[in-house]
Amino acid sequence: MVEFSIIVPVYQVQKYLKRLVNSVLAQDYTAYELILVDDGSSDGSEKICDEFSAKYAQVKTIHKKNGGVSSARNEGIKRAEGNYLIFLDADDYIDKNYLADVAAVVEEKAPDILIYGYCLETNSGMEKLLPKLNGDYTQESLPKDFAIFAQESSFNSVCNKVFCADIVREKQLEFPIQKIAEDGIFVCQFLQNAKSFYFVERAYYHYCQNEGSAVHKFCASRWEDENNYLKEMQKCVEYLAPEQMGIIMGIKYRNAVMFDLYNLLESDKSIYGCSNILKEHLRQNYSYIDWNIDTQERLLRLQVKMLQGQHTLELIALMRLKKKIKQLGKWDED
Numbered sequence: 001m002v003e004f005s006i007i008v009p010v011y012q013v014q015k016y017l018k019r020l021v022n023s024v025l026a027q028d029y030t031a032y033e034l035i036l037v038d039d040g041s042s043d044g045s046e047k048i049c050d051e052f053s054a055k056y057a058q059v060k061t062i063h064k065k066n067g068g069v070s071s072a073r074n075e076g077i078k079r080a081e082g083n084y085l086i087f088l089d090a091d092d093y094i095d096k097n098y099l100a101d102v103a104a105v106v107e108e109k110a111p112d113i114l115i116y117g118y119c120l121e122t123n124s125g126m127e128k129l130l131p132k133l134n135g136d137y138t139q140e141s142l143p144k145d146f147a148i149f150a151q152e153s154s155f156n157s158v159c160n161k162v163f164c165a166d167i168v169r170e171k172q173l174e175f176p177i178q179k180i181a182e183d184g185i186f187v188c189q190f191l192q193n194a195k196s197f198y199f200v201e202r203a204y205y206h207y208c209q210n211e212g213s214a215v216h217k218f219c220a221s222r223w224e225d226e227n228n229y230l231k232e233m234q235k236c237v238e239y240l241a242p243e244q245m246g247i248i249m250g251i252k253y254r255n256a257v258m259f260d261l262y263n264l265l266e267s268d269k270s271i272y273g274c275s276n277i278l279k280e281h282l283r284q285n286y287s288y289i290d291w292n293i294d295t296q297e298r299l300l301r302l303q304v305k306m307l308q309g310q311h312t313l314e315l316i317a318l319m320r321l322k323k324k325i326k327q328l329g330k331w332d333e334d
Contacts, residue, residue: 001031002031002032002033002081002082002083003031003032003082003083003084003103003106004031004032004033004082004083004084004085004086004099004102004103004162005032005033005035005076005080005081005082005084005085005086005165006024006032006033006034006035006086006087006088007035007037007073007076007077007080007085007086007087007088008020008021008034008035008036008037008076008087008088008089008090009037009039009069009072009073009076009089009090010036010037010038010039010041010045010046010049010072010090011038011039011040011041011045011066011069011072011090012041012042012043012045013041013043013045013090013091014041014043014044014045014048015091016090016091016092016208017045017048017049017090017091018048019093020088020089020090020091020092020093020094021034021036021048021052021059023093023094023095023096024088024094025052025056025059026096027094027096027097027098027099027100028096028097028099028100029099029100029103030058031103032058032082032099033058033059033060033080033081033082034052034056034058034059034060035060035062035076035079035080036049036052036053036059036060036061036062037062037064037072037073037075037076038061038062038063038064039064039065039066039067039068039069039071039072040063040064040065040066040067045090046063049061049063060079062075062076062079067177068177068179069175069182070174070175070176070177070178070182071175071177073087073175074174074175077168077174080165082165083106083164083165083166084106084162084163084164084165085162085163085164085165085168086162086163087158087159087161087163088159088205089159089207091208092159092205092206092207092208093206093208094204094205094206095203095204095205095206097204098204098205101200101202101204102114102116102162102204105198105200106162109136109196109198110196111136111164111196111197111198112163112164112167112193112194112195112196112197113161113162113163113164113190113191113194113196113197113198114161114162114197114198114199114200115131115133115149115154115160115161115197115198115199115200116131116160116161116199116200116201116202116203116204116205117129117130117131117154117160117200117201117202117203117204117205118154118157118159118160118203118204118205118206118207119203119205119206119207120207120209121206121207121208121209122209128203129152129153129154129203130201130202130203131149131152131154131199131200131201132148132149132152133145133148133149133199134199134200134201135198135199136196136197136198137196137197137198137199138195138196138197139194139195139196139240142197142240142241143240143241143243143244144241146237146240146241146244146248147241147244147247147248149199150233150237150248150252151248151251155184155187156181156183156184156187156229157183157187157207158183158186158187159183159205159207160204160205161187163190164194167190167193167194168190171189171193173186173189173190173193174186176228178224178225178228179222179225180222180225180226181225181226181228181229182225184229184232184233185228185229185232188229188232188233188235188236189232189236191236191239191240192235192236192239192240226256230249230252230253230256233248233249233252234249237249
């Protein structure tokens with residue numbers, strides 16, 4: 001019997017793939033299948049997948065044309081035979097006791113979803129991030145603490161969660177085809193169908209942050225992707241904790257705006273050229289945004305960074321945008 005189906009989208013990760021697969025094969029618990037979905041790789045990743053599947057019976061390889069991480073995960077879901085679904089990224093890895101510990105919880109509690117912590121690994125070191133909640137929750141008990149869960153940095157990730165496969169199949173849940181926030185949409189849709197939740201204060205997943213990842217790049221289309229996520233998040237909050245709508249969505253919208261402002265500074269894009277996109281996003285959603293002291297301090301730090309980098313035009317554009325923000329809905333046409 002296959003208890004866990006571990007689904008890994010694979011695309012141009014020849015440098016990291018063996019580390020991830022070996023971390024799975026090193027597990028003491030063996031009632032799993034590892035599904036490697038090669039999304040049209042050409043760097044040798046596809047050959048590594050075939051080598052592992054030829055050598056190990058529990059490793060299965062699927063080759064497909066490039067369609068993005070969502071299409072790869074969706075293909076894995078279609079082929080999965082396990083009772084629970086686990087999604088891993090090919091450039092990360094897991095602890096040796098991961099599956100055994102998760103299996104023990106599943107056997108005792110049988111939750112619809114299990115949430116645990118992760119280790120964030122960057123060039124500057126490693127940080128362990130654990131859930132602020134612990135133990136059993138139900139549809140009735142989660143709402144009082146949902147705001148705490150929703151504000152955690154790993155809320156949107158599927159890689160620190162284990163999902164009941166029956167719910168995914170019965171509700172025909174899929175990852176949306178978009179560049180960012182596809183994880184968050186899937187999580188929100190699943191939470192709207194889950195009845196039991198279990199939080200573990202342990203970090204099993206090692207998230208190795210790469211500077212070139214999609215989440216750290218800015219492009220105008222990311223606003224559409226983020227809006228899709230924010231709309232689904234709003235449905236999730238309405239379902240689980242409607243009384244906390246203002247708090248949760250205010251923070252979500254604020255973080256989306258500030259995150260992209262930071263990424264703009266790190267990219268070769270001009271805030272001046274993108275300010276209309278940002279302005280329209282704020283005009284549509286300003287009522288949710290909690291423009292508190294913390295946000296003002298972030299804007300100030302942005303301005304200082306711009307001055308240090310001599311980004312004169314960008315600074316002018318940001319000052320204009322900040323003026324619009326202060327008006328909170330009193331938008332005039334330039």
